[in-house]
Amino acid sequence: MKYPGGVVKLKNNNIIYGNRGMNLEADLNSTCSYYLETNKAVIYKKPTPITINKVDYVSRVDAVIKEAHFNTPSTTDYNGIYKGKYIDFEAKETKLNSFPIRNIHLHQIKHLQKIVMHGGIGFLIIRFTLLNETYYLKAEDLFEFIESEKRVSIPISYFREKAFLIKDKYNPRCDFLKIIDYLYFGGKYEWKT
């Protein structure tokens, strides 16, 4: 909308401060679609786990769920396959300058431990929205932090030292396979801080 004096008023969700406020889930979903379309990997976000209590069968093909509840997830949000390897990760955003470990359910940590034990690639993708930094944290480093530290939050300094920065790109938005290439397939790491 144009105001007198040429001032352009944007709606709140249209204000652009670099990447601030961009949604990590949307970025990851578009990234996974890109990987799928370009035949790089097959990785999906799992549907939200729910318990259905009541369904209306409007017709044979058109059923409407009338009552359902959200379940606590027992696994992570994303899994799939890349270069023959099983991939499994959880993604979280935080506005803080540290990542509260309680944002990951205990079930999910145990799940990642099993994945790593069975030879899969497990990790977290954590976005610090106000700092505009997104990191790939190996599940093994998460376990080590939990075991060796008493802190309930992982400070940004730990991410900057131990984790791998994922630079924003236009397409794919959040190119985490670059990090997997570096860690497991002899690829180069271009985004050193």
Place this chain on the structure above:
Amino acid sequence: MKYPGGVVKLKNNNIIYGNRGMNLEADLNSTCSYYLETNKAVIYKKPTPITINKVDYVSRVDAVIKEAHFNTPSTTDYNGIYKGKYIDFEAKETKLNSFPIRNIHLHQIKHLQKIVMHGGIGFLIIRFTLLNETYYLKAEDLFEFIESEKRVSIPISYFREKAFLIKDKYNPRCDFLKIIDYLYFGGKYEWKT
């Protein structure tokens, strides 16, 4: 309920004819739980994909979904990891003596093709409920049937010849990892027909 003359009337769903009427999904869920508890594999059924339209936030932690719709699944129902390999499959029951290919969505067939292309292990588990026979059909054999045959159903004879019978067991109920051991890890196949 006891009737005169000692006749015991069972409810319909309690009648036991061998395995007839046992639910494949229940068997597979208990099998995957067994694999998880015994640390053999990490395989889960994915939640039903839905689109949520309306949620009532009764309190901060207790939200109730008041309207949602079922989506067409774009992937298969089960995936996970076994001995470092990515596992992906769809399970179906039929009362017929042949398996109608339309019971598997085209999306799911394309998904299995991608999985195999990326080095994963893809397959179907098909139970013929009235014959009380459950088979492991390699995704590659499914693709071959679809390409080379004009038939819209895969006859039981094809399963008996090409697929691998999974014998019922007490625990785990539907031990499909035995077939994967045979096909990919040099295990023995004990259930030859």
